[in-house]
Amino acid sequence: MTQAKTSVIILAAGMGKRMHSSIPKVMHTLAGRPMISHVLETVSQAGYSDIVLVVGKEMEKNHELFLPYQTVHQRERLGTGHAVKIALEAMGEMPENILILYGDTPLISASHLNHLVRIIEDGADSALLAFKEDKSNSYGRVFVKDSHVDKIIEASDASSEELKNNLCNSGIMAVSGKIIINAVNQIKDNNSKKEFYLTDIVSIINQDGGKTSFVECSKDECVGINNKSDLAKAEAIIQEKYRENFMQKGVTLLDPKSVFFSFDTILGQDVEIGPFTIFGPGVSVGSNVKIKGFCHLEHAVVSNNAVIGPYARLRPGTNIDEDVRIGNFVEIKNSQIRSGAKVNHLAYVGDTNLGKQSNIGAGTITANYDGFNKSKTNIGERVSIGSNSVLVAPVNIGDDSVTGAGTIVRKDIPDNSVSITEGAQKTSIGAAEKYKAQKKLKTKKDNEDL
Structure with a gap:
């Protein structure tokens, strides 16, 4: 023809x-x-x-x-x-x-x-x-x-x-x-x-x-869309088609009806997807990947043997290499996460190159935007970023380096270095009893004034 x-x-x-x-x-x-x-x-x-x-x-x-x-x-x-x-x-x-x-x-x-x-x-x-x-x-x-x-x-x-x-x-x-x-x-x-x-x-x-x-032909194939209700019905039809197609090709959907795909989603063999996961456009996932529940991915690449989620968000420009772990309440944007790296919980990583086998501690953020420009953070291999660290871009952290908990990194850190932000810690021995008594007295007075 x-x-x-x-x-x-x-x-x-x-x-x-x-x-x-x-x-x-x-x-x-x-x-x-x-x-x-x-x-x-x-x-x-x-x-x-x-x-x-x-x-x-x-x-x-x-x-x-x-x-x-x-x-x-x-x-x-x-x-x-x-x-x-x-x-x-x-x-x-x-x-x-x-x-x-x-x-x-x-x-x-x-x-x-x-x-x-x-x-x-x-x-x-x-x-x-x-x-x-x-x-x-x-x-x-x-x-x-x-x-x-x-x-x-x-x-x-x-x-x-x-x-x-x-x-x-x-x-x-x-x-x-x-x-x-x-x-x-x-x-x-x-x-x-x-x-x-x-x-x-x-x-x-x-x-x-x-x-x-x-x-x-079937009425599902001929459905015409005239209102938002029709649109929702058509979405349900096409999603059911995508789900069945992926499952027939070796993908495990733990709760198929709660998983939503885009027209161009690519999934490898033996991928497991948890409930309430949404794939926006431009997502490619390798083989043996586990995506736990309540994740959202768009314009992102996930390589073999990675584990994502639960409650993770991969935004446009994200590339996840093999054997990477992205945990709960983690957001990754426009970043390369190299093989074996871990960002396990409560972190934001944006405009960042994270090296092999490096670990990002809980509560860490890359401060990539100064109100005018986006800047890059480069983290080397086998780096350990302490919990609640703030990496103020542009900044470079060398291989095998360590940052302590709560560290604010504003300057480059050479290879094999330790960086700690030391704030003075004041401890008053025996003061707790007096502190609690003052608090109770103030609370009682506040209640009497009501």
């Missing part, structure tokens, strides 16, 4: 009023990226590169996402039929097959797109994807006669009897390039919304002696 034979039109101009959002509908994220990106990825997987996007004015600020594709602006929202018409006018030479998709129907599979195209190549004039849904819904109803589609009636124009038909139209269809322009030009706006419905093309093809076939 060559690209010259098939072009794809993606309709993405809907305002998305029911989303109640300033973000264009198709730019709402699903598994870490805009839903329109899922559609574009599926089209690419199916093997098609000749794409025309129909967008509205709200999408102009997202133009960089669409740079590789031909884009047509639908200035007036006159319906799906009108959107396809202006896309066809922008194409120039007509291909043999036209695939029509929707930017708000992101879970469609590449195999079903190719199936529709094969039906057109086998001689049908058009073919659409349909699914069965017994619950009340706003999808158009597909009526079949003699194994072909007789007509599609939009839910808003259907009678109560017609709405009992549970075969629904996904909106996704393929049409022969030989007949599409003539058919689209015949679409009228004689309906309740005074719009040009693309679905009317079926009746027009039938009137001209043609036939429309249909392929039935």
Whole structure:
């Protein structure tokens, strides 16, 4: 199947009023990226590169996402039929097959797109994807006669009897390039919304002696997103797919439904993931890694045999080498943690290179921001940073060095050195009894004054 034979039109101009959002509908994220990106990825997987996007004015600020594709602006929202018409006018030479998709129907599979195209190549004039849904819904109803589609009636124009038909139209269809322009030009706006419905093309093809076939798919694959509730349902569907895929490849999920992945998450073999863990975009995890519960990772790399969490946060730019331990309530940002190093609890490490076999004590922070600039901290190999230390960047700590508890490091520490911030400790022997008596007296007086 060559690209010259098939072009794809993606309709993405809907305002998305029911989303109640300033973000264009198709730019709402699903598994870490805009839903329109899922559609574009599926089209690419199916093997098609000749794409025309129909967008509205709200999408102009997202133009960089669409740079590789031909884009047509639908200035007036006159319906799906009108959107396809202006896309066809922008194409120039007509291909043999036209695939029509929707930017708000992101879970469609590449195999079903190719199936529709094969039906057109086998001689049908058009073919659409349909699914069965017994619950009340706003999808158009597909009526079949003699194994072909007789007509599609939009839910808003259907009678109560017609709405009992549970075969629904996904909106996704393929049409022969030989007949599409003539058919689209015949679409009228004689309906309740005074719009040009693309679905009317079926009746027009039938009137001209043609036939429309249909392929039935699961309702999960055809789900359209019109509001935040639909978005949540789609997220649940795609997450379930990701979870099952990872478990089939050897990943252990201790509580699958509480773990969330992004579209590009990479997990190695024998990874174990605890409950309530979230993978943002750009995360790659090696083999034999244990990620304990309540962790959050984004744009981070975790190498083999590392242990992360619980309650750890790996932020963008983090690279965790092999055999590293990142413990509870630790945040790592834009840092390289070398093999065998440990940051076990209650620490912030930002813009830091931490050497092999080094240990960061509890309560340590790298003070990397002075209100104007971010600065680097470089910690050598086999370094021991005492609990509650503050490393004020930019600063370098040499190999095999030690800092005492509570040390504030403002100057570089050479290799094999010990650095301690000594504050005077005053101890008054026998003073505790007097101190406690004074406290009790003050508390009693305060209570009497209330």
